[in-house]
Amino acid sequence: MQIYNTLSRRMEEFAPLEAGRVRFYTCGPTVYDYAHIGNYRAYVFEDVLRRTLKHFGWAVTQVMNLTDVDDKTIRGAKAAGVPLSEYTRRYKHAFFADLKTLNVEPAEHYPEATAHVPEMIALVSALLERGYAYRSDDGSVYFRIAAFPEYGKLAHLDREGLRPGARVAQDEYEKDNAADFALWKAWSPEDGDVAWDAPWGRGRPGWHVECSAMSMKYLGESFDLHTGGVDNIFPHHEDEIAQSEAATGKPFVKYWMHCAHLIVEGQKMSKSLGNFHTLRDVLERGYSGREIRYVLLAAHYRQPLNFTFAALDAARAALGRLDEFRQRVEGAAGPAPGVLPEWAAACRARFDGALRQDLNMPEALAALFDMVRAGHRAMDAAGGACPGAEALRELLGCLDGVLGLGAGARADADAEVEGLLARRRAARERKDWAEADRVRARLAAAGWEVRDTADGQKVTRRG
């Protein structure tokens, strides 16, 4: 498959270092708060990527880190008056619950920063030994970018472009060069009891070194794929490359993929605009994880995505259409395996082709919807019969292995609903349309939609 590699800024044919297996690292959350839908766009993108790799037959080893020590987590724990680990545990659990809501497949490893400090210390030691890092008077350790000529190759920044910006913290006067970044931060009183002992002093690891140490531990010194949001390109991923390649002398990552941000109702998501949404917020408005997932994956990952509630409504309708088709196929499926109809085979080819083209999900979905139309038409023409329904059902499952949209909630009618349905059936048999419509209205009020089909009444849960 073709993917767009941020490193080369062009499309490349994807070929993992080891045949048949993809080693893949994903920057995970900093667990200091609930993640927002922008974060989940990245995680859903990575999930679709992971599922696509598996769909094309590669075995996948994916690692997603959990940053559970940094300025924000320390500050949060302090404000809450609880130990750091207790504070972050809550958000770790929330994060995994959210992934489940969005039907994101679990990665193979979720290493926590606080559990890998020895590995980070080893990496920093190697960088010190090789002359790529230096200690400051206060016991911090910095990476010397002047020692790594390729610094800037991912972000395509030259050193001239790295002038000190307004955001450089004032307390970083210890650095030789303003663009040098911290590998190790010396303990300061605000850190409280959050500290580890290193040969050069007490403190805590810098953020970038965490990803280098943990990715290389689980995936090796060189691996295939590293992903994240575009905002991670610089400095985070640039710094990871510098640290890792300086320490090992080997290429760090072969392909880098970054997803664009999302905006909300046409505007940048921000708390002051009141359009900052966590996943929980959106669920509370009555939308399902499945609907949110649909919206997040329906745009190409390298394009900014405009997240709107109108789009969620459209997603609900689109998913309803998919569910309708699936149910019709399942209803038509018999025991004979059958042969996949031609229109379905065409869809499969087009769907796969779209994925191979740098994960073109809009095109893949277009293929799916075209198949839905062709399928209904074929079944209508055949009086409801569907030759090859078994094979078709299997295909739908296969495509959903990539999409992860699953089946709609199949709520079972309870006794009361069954009773109403029986009443309506009787009314219809004696052509008492007024009574039939009254019962339908009652069911609708209870959230059930009735449809009269050739096979009798069918109810579906609405809302």
Add this chain to the structure above:
RNA sequence: GGCGCGAUGGCCGAGCGGUUAGGCAGAGGUCUGCAAAACCUCGUACACCGGUUCAACUCCGGUUCGCGCCUCCA
């Protein structure tokens, strides 16, 4: 200032040098007791100005507007 991205029909959102993207919403129709679902038909879409070309939404140049990154935000 540096690097980069975008502008598509009411909304979302692909794409390609010439042939229907797709979804949602809307209009008409078929079917149905009525609905619903499904199917059929319907929108003279590609920011603006030039240029290249037999042909440009698609390539090139410029303009306007918007956006991202330039030290720890997916």
